[in-house]
Amino acid sequence: MFRRIVHFAFVISLIFLTNTSCKKFLSVRPPNGQLTTSAIFANDSTATAAILGIYEGLSSESEAFPSGRKSLSVLCGLSADELDNYSGIPDAKQFYFNDISPDNGLNSGIWDQLYESIYRCNSLLDGLSASSKITFQVRQQLSGEALFLRAYFYFYLINLYGSVPLSTTTTYQENDKLQRSPIKTVYNYIKNDLITARQLLTEEYASGRERIRANRSAVNALLARIYLYTHNWEQCITSATAIIGRKNQYQLCGNLTDVFLKNSSEAILQLQPTVPRYNTFDAEVFILNSIPTVVAFRPEFLSVFETADKRMTSWISSISIDNTTFYFPYKYKAKSGESIKEYLMMLRLSEQYLIRAEAYAQLGRVDNANTDINTIRERAGLSPLSLTSIDSTLQAIYKERQVELFTEWAHRWLDLKRTCRADYTLGFLKSPGWRSEDTLYPIPRSEITLNPNLTQNAGY
Amino acid sequence: MRPGCKTFILYTANLLLCTKHYGVLTGKHFFIVITISLFCNAASAQHRVSLSARQITIEEALRKIEAQTGYHAWTEDGVLEKAHKIDIDVNNLGLEQVLEIVFRNQPLAYKVIGQTIVVKLNKENPALLYIKGIVVSEGQPVESASVQLKGSARGVITGTKGEFSLARIPTDTILIVSYVGYQTREVIVGDEKVLQIELFKAAQQLDEPVVIGYGTTSKRTNPGSVGILDSRQIGIQPVTNPLLALQGRIPGLFIQQATGVTDGEVKVSIGGQNSIASGNEPFYVIDGVPFPSATLIQAGGRILVNGSPLVYLNPQDIESISILKDADATAIYGSRGANGVILITTKKGNFGNTKITGYSVIGIARVASKMKLLSTPEYLTMRREAFKNDQTEPDPTVDYDLLSWDTTRNIDWQKELIGRTAYIFQERLSISGRNKQTTYYVSGGYRRETTVFPGTFYNSKGSLHASFNTIGENRKLALNLSVNAALDTKTLPALEPTAKSLTLPPNAPSGYNTDGTFNWAPGYDNPNAKLHQLYKACGNNLIADVNLAYNPLKGLKVKANFGITSTVLKEITPVPVNTINPVLGITTSSSLFANKVVRSWIAEPQFEYIYYLGPGKLTLLTGFTFQDISTNNDNLVASGYIDPSQLETTNGAANIDILDKNSSQYRYFGAFTRLRYDLKNRYIMEVTGRRDGSSRFAPNRQFATFGALGFAWLMMEEPWLKSKLSKVFNFAKLRSSYGITGNDQIGDYQFVDTWQPTTYPYDNRIGLNPLRLYNSEYGWESNRKLNVGFDAALLKNRIQFVISYYLSHSSNQLIEYPLSGITGFPYVQGNLGVIVMNRAVEWEINTLNIKSASTKWTTSLNLTIPRNKLRAFPKLLGSNYAYQYIIGRSLNVFKAFHFLGVNGNTGIYIFEDVDKDGHISFPNDLAANKNVGQKFYGGMLNTVSYKQLSMDIFIQFIKQTGYNYLYGISSMPGMLANQPKYVLSRWQNLQSPGDVERFSQQVNGVTYTAYSNLIASDAVVSDASYIRVKNISLAYCFSGRILRRIRTTQAKLFLQGQNVFTISSYKGVDPENQSINNTLPPLRIYIFGVEITFN
Incomplete structure (x- = not known):
């Protein structure tokens, strides 16, 4: 009898334990208001929402690297020679004095947010490749945008930190242990991504009339910049020309005050503000109504402008308090409370003229360079240049970039570094604190604590 | 042939x-x-x-x-x-x-x-018998009792009708008949071949039944570590939360009452803190049904936080509470057993006569301890001295207490705001009886109590308990049904006035103007207006369980347990506009609404088989668990009411905003088995195993196996020991267990790679972003427990003692595993290699001091000495816990600035400058000189009865360090807020240095900086030990003559007191709930009642 019972119990146990229905029993309904990855990539609509999530993430944060007080425009402007610091926050002072501690929270904020955005691109790309339910066109569009955005973020990572870990998957177990990849490897990776994205995307904006989602021209614009940074002059010219040639779509605004308006003809890619009743956070942080508490222009910076330069009056404003005049960037003019007039510029046409001018100059085609520079100068109300030497042309381009692209996406800081003028320009201005190693920001200390495979930049 | x-x-x-x-x-x-x-x-x-x-x-x-x-x-x-x-x-x-x-x-x-x-x-030799018999108790057959031949391994198990048969029994054989909960009997087999053996309910503690997971055992033979509290000790404590009745009574179980507000939070830990980030809650099982004990309170303001739905169980309906502590006892609950298990068994009918018992109580409750605060003259001295020290003058727009309020007024705000007497009324009627094969027990209770706050607040609760047990005609089928239902409704102030009562200046004006309206004098935060912001809640709870058992064969039982629980709570927190200070400019009323529903079901088929195998008795239990818990909650705020009378519906609101709306589901599957082998009543071995699956983990990580091995050696059954020691020892048992249990209290869906909608639309559409990293890797926390114990009874069972030692290592801990930013997220929920060790030595001694015909005096004493240590924590420095824990130290370590005292020259607090950089800064100057926790704790119960009078006195004692008054109060002495009398010993000048900083009222001075450092220093931790007369119960039972006259079977008058008296040098309101959030200290409760039983 005992044997019979054991046998009986054994059979019953087997039924329970081997039956897959046990596993089925443990599958529960998903929580309210949240979707799982498989659900996201089950249809075009939610997959599209995933790319919009990345843009929204860049746009909604009032204090993130794209805009606001913790943006690259502010912090790199402090590190370079554009802005004076008025903030009492020690971390901001460190940017200003080029004495950034590896513990600096603003610095780790940039790092973390860039990698967080990269993760979002990676998870979108992973999701798309794992799903077979997305229609062809949508798949092309979303993959192209994600590749573009990821390249955009890596561009800033390598230019701020030097060689950085190249994360291309969502597997945290791997990402957590990544070593730094050589700058060249990262550049090659992002170039390949952009070339792929260029094939995937069309000249149409998925956002219709609004230029708030990446299209083929946005890819070309970033490619042109990357070819410039990697001294690939011919390709650089090709890419820039591809945009400049699309005169039906992109034209320099005749009036400087129109440049940063939403869907301006000069915009290649803009970020749409999302927080209700707020225009750009750049307007919030730069425009002064009283004594500056974050940043204002270095007075010396203004001396770069030629007297006739209309950008001085259109894009810069000032406030006088107690006989002191504070100048501030006034590219974005609409603060909160006003109707949404301005979008945050990510890529615009005039940069492409300047990129192409520099590439021409490097190739010795000084005349072509002059033409491109003068297109920009003309719009600013300045007389045309007719330079003859490569060197003087390059110098003129550098200056033109300084006055055209100031406090936009760290252009000045990156230009000083890539043209090896940082030591010369900042060494004097910021003596005695300046050291050559300051051109790279430190890898956040917590990153090195958590990932022993990471090494610190020299000088930290 | x-x-x-x-x-x-x-x-x-x-x-x-x-x-x-x-x-x-x-x-x-x-x-x-x-x-x-x-x-x-x-x-x-x-x-x-x-x-x-x-x-x-x-x-x-x-x-x-x-x-x-x-x-x-x-x-x-x-x-x-x-x-x-x-x-x-x-x-x-x-x-x-x-x-x-x-x-x-x-x-x-x-x-x-x-x-x-x-x-x-062989006609002449009747020596070999074939005997049959039945085992009965109180006229009822005893099933599954063990009948064993003494001195032999032979034995049988009684069948459903208590019947047994034994063949080839020599005459003069002795049978040992035993069953859990009954006295073991030895019966001499004479000539009669049909025996009727009567078993009597255990008189000895050792043989009393002990409820364990999926069964019962007795103290005598249990190899596991189980603490038990019976209905008598639960019943004599005037508490509403059954957990509070356990306080101090069970070694290894630490219970802290976080607030004196009835139904408020009670913190429970069995065997110390095992888990760093996941839950440390024990697993609660009521009559076989796991009870989701997580709080339902969402909008309870600050008055009811984390109150457990266990309060829906009327303590008077509880028969016993078992606390399962070691691996042997808890491994059968597998993944849910790591933090111990609390089994609550409700009352059942018995085979006695039909009885009706009425119970009626009235009582009072008051705040048991108050803090000595400054009187108005002292307060004004402090304030004026502060201004003198700061070399400034009071500002008429700020310092109203000095310049506009009546400086002769002297109010004890503790008396005003928490000083009322709460009244308690409690009624209960129970009926128990039998009907052939059926026993039943039905009870209904009602309790209503008011509060110590000024106002018409109340908390009332009605409860119903019913239990039916029926056995089929052929005794093969048995059915048990138990239902516990409760309804409650309460109206309380939304905000606890305790903190206010400690900080309002003693000369603050009255809350009301002479015309009865609220006094909105400038600078006065009117406490009476706040008390008119109410918290209203009504809830209900149902726990129902059906247990079916079928005996197809002798020794075999097929059982099935089905249970449901349903708990619903609706809360409303109306904020009428007239209770808001008009200077804030709010012109409309608002109201908070919250609903929460938790439903669960469980199904547990089981098989139990008892068999004499080889030389011993084998008991096999195996079963399966299917469980589902669904939670739904919503929480919304309705605002813009013009008419405050509509605040209890959303109809009159101009705006309704949803704050939170969630639903979640949890599913659980387990297969368990317990094999017990009992050799000659001397060696007992138990093997327990469980394979568990939980929906809280990713599909490939859902299942895990847990198990334990337990061993008991009943030494006094050894003839060689018995012959030597039986004069002193009646019983001695050495037991040990080792096993692994798990913990899945991590919340639902934590592994799922969910995406959540963005806050705002982009390109006119809402986007989606990943909420967390996809993490399929994390699994169960596991807890390895070792327990060794020695139990003994000596001097004719007059002294019983238990010594236990346990050691547990909780590993594979689920915490937020810090990741490098490259991964896109700062943390992932993961099984980090954190190891937390807990060990304790526990003593328990019960003595029978006096026993005579009229007098009986027993004492029981328990003591626990716990230790806790963080053994390993990889990546501690990169984690959220970097400034909280130290590897190699207790989890109770308190990292803070190290307070050194008052600088005699300047009168400013000084701290240890750990990094010697000349100033005190976070985190470099953190030191770890103190712990917050218990060094030892325990309790002593004395029960004395003399004729009809009986008295129980329970004393609880704890040696611990805890948070003192500085932890909760954030005003510097000298500012516009009252202070405890301690501050009078402040620094005044070089001649009278004192131990409190010089008075100051400036926010931007060195004094304030030092004060800010003080409340971030280890000065907020100090001794919080106490000895408390937790419970006194006096009862008088009327004698038979009077009973006959009033035609009752039993009548009892009783007086019970809770938190009667405390000895402590604690600096603060109460050493038990300490100053945490400045909640109401536990109340002193006295009740008087009568209990009458009719047959």
């Missing part, structure tokens, strides 16, 4: 066997035998036999012997049918010896005559 020969032999055999002692032969018979022997010419001793078989009949055995020896067996017809089967294993043994073995204990006699073995019924 030839017929002629057969007749002859038969004749001879008859002659031989009819003699009383067939070894003694008379002369005549002897002659015949000799003749035959010679005739046969054989010597049986020379024949050797080998025989090995189990359970063969005598006939078969004889056939084999015939085959080996050539002898013939001769039997009378039908004789062999009377014989029993035998087990035999002999090798090359002489025939005589073999036959001796074959016929041992058989009702047969044999004789070898020549080459013939003659077998005949």
Whole structure:
């Protein structure tokens, strides 16, 4: 009898334990208001929402690297020679004095947010490749945008930190242990991504009339910049020309005050503000109504402008308090409370003229360079240049970039570094604190604590 | 065999066997035998036999012997049918010896005559019996009782009707009859062949039933560590949360009442803090149904936080609470057992007469401890001195207390705001009885109490408990049904006034103007207006359980347990506009609404089998669990009410905003087994195993296996020890267990790679972003527990003691595993290699001090010395816990600035400058000089009865460090807020230095900086030890004569007190809930009542 019972119990146990229905029993309904990855990539609509999530993430944060007080425009402007610091926050002072501690929270904020955005691109790309339910066109569009955005973020990572870990998957177990990849490897990776994205995307904006989602021209614009940074002059010219040639779509605004308006003809890619009743956070942080508490222009910076330069009056404003005049960037003019007039510029046409001018100059085609520079100068109300030497042309381009692209996406800081003028320009201005190693920001200390495979930049 | 020969032999055999002692032969018979022997010419001793078989009949055995020896067996017809089967294993043994073995204990006699073995019924020798019997108690059969032959491993289990049978029992055998919860009896088998054995309910503590997971056992034989509190000790405590009744009573169980507000939070830990980030809550099971004990309170303001739905269980309905502590006891709950298990068993009917018991109580409750605060003259001295020190003058727009309020007014705000007397009314009626195969117990209770706050606040609760147990006519099918239902409704202030009562200046004006409106004097935060912001809640709870058992075969039970729980709570927190200070400019009223529903079901098929296997008794239990818990909650705020009378509906609101709306589901599957082997009532071994699956983990990580091994050695059953020690020791048991249990209290869906909608639309559409990293890797936290214990009873059971030692290592901890930013997220929920060790030594001593016909005095004392240590924490520095824990130290370590005292020259607080950089800064100057936790704790219960009077006094004691008053109060002495009297010993000048900083009221001075450092320093931790007379209960039972006169069977008057008296040097309001959030200290409660029972 005992044997019979054991046998009986054994059979019953087997039924329970081997039956897959046990596993089925443990599958529960998903929580309210949240979707799982498989659900996201089950249809075009939610997959599209995933790319919009990345843009929204860049746009909604009032204090993130794209805009606001913790943006690259502010912090790199402090590190370079554009802005004076008025903030009492020690971390901001460190940017200003080029004495950034590896513990600096603003610095780790940039790092973390860039990698967080990269993760979002990676998870979108992973999701798309794992799903077979997305229609062809949508798949092309979303993959192209994600590749573009990821390249955009890596561009800033390598230019701020030097060689950085190249994360291309969502597997945290791997990402957590990544070593730094050589700058060249990262550049090659992002170039390949952009070339792929260029094939995937069309000249149409998925956002219709609004230029708030990446299209083929946005890819070309970033490619042109990357070819410039990697001294690939011919390709650089090709890419820039591809945009400049699309005169039906992109034209320099005749009036400087129109440049940063939403869907301006000069915009290649803009970020749409999302927080209700707020225009750009750049307007919030730069425009002064009283004594500056974050940043204002270095007075010396203004001396770069030629007297006739209309950008001085259109894009810069000032406030006088107690006989002191504070100048501030006034590219974005609409603060909160006003109707949404301005979008945050990510890529615009005039940069492409300047990129192409520099590439021409490097190739010795000084005349072509002059033409491109003068297109920009003309719009600013300045007389045309007719330079003859490569060197003087390059110098003129550098200056033109300084006055055209100031406090936009760290252009000045990156230009000083890539043209090896940082030591010369900042060494004097910021003596005695300046050291050559300051051109790279430190890898956040917590990153090195958590990932022993990471090494610190020299000088930290 | 030839017929002629057969007749002859038969004749001879008859002659031989009819003699009383067939070894003694008379002369005549002897002659015949000799003749035959010679005739046969054989010597049986020379024949050797080998025989090995189990359970063969005598006939078969004889056939084999015939085959080996050539002898013939001769039997009378039908004789062999009377014989029993035998087990035999002999090798090359002489025939005589073999036959001796074959016929041992058989009702047969044999004789070898020549080459013939003659077998005949042994009419003269009744030594071997076949007995039948039944085991009963109070007229009812006792099923599954164990009937064992003393000095042998033979035994049987009684069937459903209590019946048993034993064959081949020699006379004068002693049977040991035992069953959990009953006194073990030894019965001498006399001549009677049908026994009726009566068992009596255990009088000895050692044999009382102890409820364990999926069964019962007794203290005597349990190899596990289980604490138990019975209905008597629960019933004499005037508490509403059954957990509070356990306070101090069970070694290893630490309970802290976080607030004196009824139904507020009670913190429970069994065996210390095991988990860093996941839950440390024990697993609660009520009548076999796991009870989701997480709080339902969402909008409870600050008055009810984390209150457990366990308060819906009326303590008077509880029969016993078992606290399962070690791996042996908890491993059967597998993944949910790591933090211990609390089993609550409700009352059931018994086979006595129908009884009706009425219970009626009135009582009062008041705040038991208050803090000594500054009186108005002292307060004003402090304020004025502060201004003098700061070299400034009071500002008429800020310092109203000095410049506009009445400086002669002296109010004790503790008395005003928390000083009322709360009244308690409690009624309960229970009926229990029987009807043939059915017993029932039904009770209904109602309790209403008011609060110590000024205002018409109340908390009322109605509860219903019903239990039906029925057994089928043939006793093969049994059904148990138990239902616990409760409804409650309460109206309380939304905000606790305790903090306010400690900080309002003693000369603050009255809350009301003379016309009865609220006083909105400038600078006055009117506490009475706040008390008109109400918290209203009504809830209900249902726990129902059906248990079916079927006995298809003797010893086998097929059982199924089905249970449901449903708990619903609706909360409304209306904020009428007239209770808001008009200067804030709010013109409309608002109201908060919250609903939460938790429903669960469980199904547990089980098999239980008891069997005598080899030399011992085997008990096998195996079963499966299917469980589902669904939670739904919503929480919304309705605002813009014009008419405050509509605040309890959303109808009159202009805006309704959803704050939170969630639903979640949890599913659980487990298969468990427990194998117990009981050898000679002396060695007991238990193997428990469980395989568990939980929906909280990713599909490939859902399942895990847990298990434990337990061993008990009942030493006094060893004859060699018994002979030496039995004069002193009545009982001694050495027990040990080791096993692994798990913890899945991590919240639902944590592994799922969910995406959440973005806050705002982009390109006119809402986007989606990943909420967390996809993490399929994390699994169960596991806890390895070792427990060793020694239990003994000595001096005729007058002294019983238990010493236990446990050691647990909680590993594989689920915490937020810090990741490098490259991964896109700062953390992932993961099993980091954190190891937390807990160990403790526990003592428990029960003594019977006096026992006479009229007087009885017993004492029980328990003591626990816990230790806790963080053994390993990889990546501690990169984690959220970097400034909280230290590897190698207790989790209770308190990292803070190290307070050194007051600088005698400046009157400013000074701290240790750990990094020697000249100033005190976070985190570099953090030191770890103190712990917040218990060094030891325990309790002592004395129960004295004299004739009809009985008294229980329970004293709780704790040696600990805790947060003092500085932890909760954030105003610097000198500012516009009252302070405890301690601050009077402040620094005044070089001559009177004092131990409190000089008074100041400036926010931006060195004094304030030092004060800010003080409240971030280890000065907020100090001794919080206390000895508390937790409970006194006095009862008088009326004697029989009076009872007859009032026609009752039992009548009892009683007086009970809770938190009666405390000795402590604690600096703060109450050392138990300490100053955490400045909640109401536990109340001192006295109740007076009567209990009458009618038959």
